[in-house]
Amino acid sequence: MMLPSRAACTIVSPNYLAYARTLTASYLAQHPGQRFFVLIVANLHDPSPFQGDAFTTVMLHEIGLRDVHAEAMKYGILELNTNVKPTFMKHLIERYDLDALAYIDPDIFCYTALDPVFDALSNGASAVLTPHITTPVFDGRSPSEQDLLFNGSYNLGFIAVRRCEESWNLLTWWEERCLELGYSEGRTGLFVDQKWMNLAPSLFGGVCILRDSGCNMAYWNLHERTLDESPEGYHVTSSVSGRVPLRFFHFSGIVVSDPEVLSKHTDRFTLASRPDLHRLFADYKAAVIANKNGAAESLPYGFDSFSDGTTVTLLARRMYAKHQARFPAENPFDAKSKFAGFAKEQKLVQGTVAQAKSTWKEFNPHDRRVEAVHKLLKVALRVLGPHKYELFMRYLAYITVLRNQSVFLRDPQWPADETGK
Template sequence: MIIGTVVTKNNLAQAKVLAQSIKRFNPDVRFVVSLLERYTDQDHTEYPFFDKVVLASKTWQGNFDQVIFKYSAREASCFAKALLIDYIFTHYPNEQQVLYLDHGMEVLAPLRDLRSRLEQCSVLLTPQHLYTGAESHDVGNGAYHSGLIAVSRTTSGLGFVQWWIKRLERYSFMENDRAPQTPVEPKWLDLVPGLFEGVEVLKHPGYNVASGNYDEREITQAGYSHFRANGETLYIKHFDRIGEQERNANDPEYAKQHPALATLIKQYTARLDGFGWDRSYSAPWSYQFYNSGEPINSSIRLIYRNNLFLEQKYPDPYKLSNEFFEWGIFGEEPPAVMAEPEPSLDQSAIRPSLVRQRRKKPQSRSMIKREKKVRLHNRNKHSRMASTATVKLLHARARRSGASKKIISRSYTVSHKHARPFGNLTALYRGSVKSR
């Protein structure tokens, strides 16, 4: 078996804790890290418990930069996990089992039970919850947790991996209309049991214990490093929301009510601190910047993701800039990026005809709508003023011709509501002239 994870530079300490725990209980298992950064350094490659560190861009033959540009670091990690599983199967042809674990997890016991289960199936999924009562949460977030997925080298298992890659290539984003934001990626797993053969749901309380299912799993301690969940061996613990969990563990009242869980969290955070997690957590993501070093606005990622024209015309968006996309959203040709002139260049020697004049930036949609509203208001205002003047003119002619004011006003009111402005008034006026 090979275990893999996807990590960015700021979460490298968590990946080291995970690797250490894997080697402690499963020394024969190899651990592969997919680094979601543009480059590697000595700290990434020389950690002894990392059997292999590969850049995420090397795990796929497609246009990696174009896809990653659409996503945030968390969204991109969801896409990269499917690529990593496929990469391991391709580059380790003798391996029959691959287990993906999120970098925020820790292995707390030998995984012989999981290996034996995977020998009997193609895909192994872990549910968010094992009992009724919290299913309303699963409807919105997905029934299965994508942080723990095991796949065996079967026709069905390999087919699942390829299917998952294609789905996450375009649909690995966060749902921004919900609070808190939730990834779309786990929801695809809800379809897996119906689409593929040999899918098993791992209904064991000792796997994927996380803050979202603490209420249904009682954690107890039997020795310094042996923990149980609902009386069964705790194999894998997910330390999500680590800051919140650390505060809870340091709360005396919480530690009194959940002593084993508080001990587990404190041990994990101590190991994180030993790997310098507090220093590396704020490290910037290298895919957050254009090639020029300019930070990418989150709105620009959304614009590029939802505009197929931009994707097709600009397959390498990291060469561009925020200003470039602000023009492109209006369907216009963005201004060319012009190099800064050399300091020693004589500016007076440049002829004005050779200098490209920058066009005026197009108005935003809100400004266009506001201008249309003002024009409509002014037109209606002038129409009302002209209509009032016309009625007064007709009333004056009526007095001279002896016609009734009420007849003229009634004719104007009824006809003007459904006709073009002044159309019936003009006809009425012409009729009065002809009658004279």
Template sequence: MASKAKVKDRPDSENFFCMILTNGRLYQGLALYRSLVQVMGDDFFLFIHCVDDESRRLIKKLGFKNLYVIREKNLDKNIRLLKEQRKIHEYCWTLKPVLCEYVLTSYPNVKRITFLDSDLYFWGDPRSIFKNQSDCSVLLSKEEKYKPNMNQVALKRRITITGIYNSGFISFKQDEIGIQAVKWWKEKCLGNCRISPEESLFGDQKYLDELPKLFPSICSITTPGVNIGPWNELKYQFSNVNKSVFIDDHLLIFYHFSGLRMISEDTIQSVYRENQKNRPFIYQEYQNELSNSVDLIKNVEPSFNGFANEADLQKYWN
């Protein structure tokens, strides 16, 4: 695991990512890390902030390279004051812009920081995303809603509630606009990060709708195969070609397993999907990767239990 000095000594690069982990998302976070290794080799670096001592201890025990754990004491003191006041998921949402800003302002060699939700998994190389839109200060992932069985009124209401963009993959460039945008997002999340459709609030996410109106050089990602998830998977035909996953004619870069929980070593469950059977084949592949994560943790901490409980299986909103 890299030291702070070694992070600063790394060559200037856009291939820096950050992620938030809890003990209940550790298995998924490890699967995400390994997927980046598979598609990028050693040409990336991942900052991790562990919300609890247990996940931080285990990450350090694993000793992965290309990884640095950011301690809570290094972050904005305002976020630390909120830890006891907010629900755990609200606190983690609040942390997203705080973590991105910390990296950009602390490490000048980081030319772009990209936040990743721990439930992403990469089948393709994300460097193409940055190359295709290299001039953009902020790259936003649209949360494309495609629900053929939902009437248009209900679908529009869903979009109004959750917003246009998904905050599971958002990228800020090391420039004036990128830093201004992440600071603005941080202040909004520090002020309020709960779900309240009546107040036009949806955690950290709904705020992103305002960024293109406030700043120039804010771009929606145009690279195909990005941020595919339960909200739009029915739009695409999934296929496996020469060990690569495609959606229609495009390589799948990453799938967002939003709302997915690991309830046992060999069982995953979605909090959004009533029918657990009608899922793309990649769910089985992902379940296998999560089982590998369980085995990794067992080797260093046999007593650890990161499986979901009943509270974890509840939706944050209806």
């Protein structure tokens, strides 16, 4: 009897290669005989710097994107890495005639074979998703249930599919949404590839929501899961699954250079408050550090600047996405392209050094510039009255979405009715 053809994959840019190497080793140790594929998301065509590892390297231009440069201009590095996921999965299923394929985020480590996943697929599931949480949490800490309403019910650091018509339809639907509207844009209800999967169980048959507590343990569900170690390995205890083997842990938000950090994305627990996680995290951080490859990891991403070195900003990307049809048949990263000229003329880009991303932690409500804005808003309230002021606030909310700022960042030659509201 021929065994089913199963495989797994992940996606990284060169700077994240150590994570991919660590994941690959952990997965293949638990699934001997399977293959593991790594997609390199960068403006590179030569796979040789990524050869010599246990995984099979796939370059971005190989997976069948209609226009690699256009997608890379629309999206930042995180967005692009996540939004090519369904295209990559479809490519692997067809190219290698796979019966089952699991996508696994690079910052995951497999501790036991993913039997519950492949069993679900063998029993007829078209796809397998894992929910962020399986029990309520309402303690004023982050991530909260409200955060998950914002980011998505299911964590798309993991998805597995069986080769069948229904899963192909799911992947095709997901691919179209990711490539068209895969923005990290909370104000419009979008969060890269992940948020779309809220709809999958109701749109497609056979989508299994796997509530096994040993799968996708991570900072977001630590309130409901504890870990213990025995000679047989790690086990997870929860009210949902009882005591089960730890299948895979998702080290999202980890800082491998800091032995004290659990995750940058939570304030619910620290490593100091979770002694059950000490050895797990220490061993994982050491494994990632041991798998570093300075030469390969230093290779440029290549989609972060025009050919003359001018840094591409998020604002420029969003203006390109909004008006992509006006820049056809060109490489938008070419400094001589029509889009590059437009971006420079409209002051959407400036300089050759990328600015660090600002966060709310840096926001100072007492800054004199902020206070000046507050005074202007107070004047607007008095002038407009409460009802018109509410409409004004709705307008401001609209244009805080960068794609909508073409209302005043418009090429003077463009007709007003073609640039959005």
